[in-house]
Amino acid sequence: MQPDGSLEVENTVRGVLRDVLGLSAERVAEFREDTPLFGALPELDSLAVAGVLTELEDRLGILIEDDEVDGEMLESFGALARFAAAKALG
Template identity: 30%
Template sequence: MNIENTLKNILSAMIHVDINDFYFDMPLLGEYPELDSMGIMLLLIEIESLINLDTNEITLSAETFATFGSLLQNLEAVSRFAQLSA
């Protein structure tokens, strides 16, 4: 499973940005009306479903969702932790 590509696909469907246009410092929170509080909840549901991560382990802060890179780094850290705990 490639977390980066899956995250790009999830976000692409939500905010209508081509997957090739994502970059590490791409702002998310506050840039797209789709990523309001309800949008973040839907994003977390998709992450849990498609990436198979426990969203209870994701740091839920504005900094986590500030950019594509910050979100990706958080998800990768949660994934590494889950693998070590298994």
């Protein structure tokens, strides 16, 4: 069972990945907890990471500090969604 609001955050993360990376809605809808992101999606290069994080901040009303950004956070869809949920709902 997911905490209240986490599904909304997950959907926001999907929307950000779709919009910033130019991915199709169908492709992003297939992302699962273990779907690899950074290093696996050619669209998600270092410049795109900045765009994704900025858009998450805007859409979720959060602030992501530089020292919070690491490879683990971007390793999989689930890791990114958990990070965003912790920031938005924590």
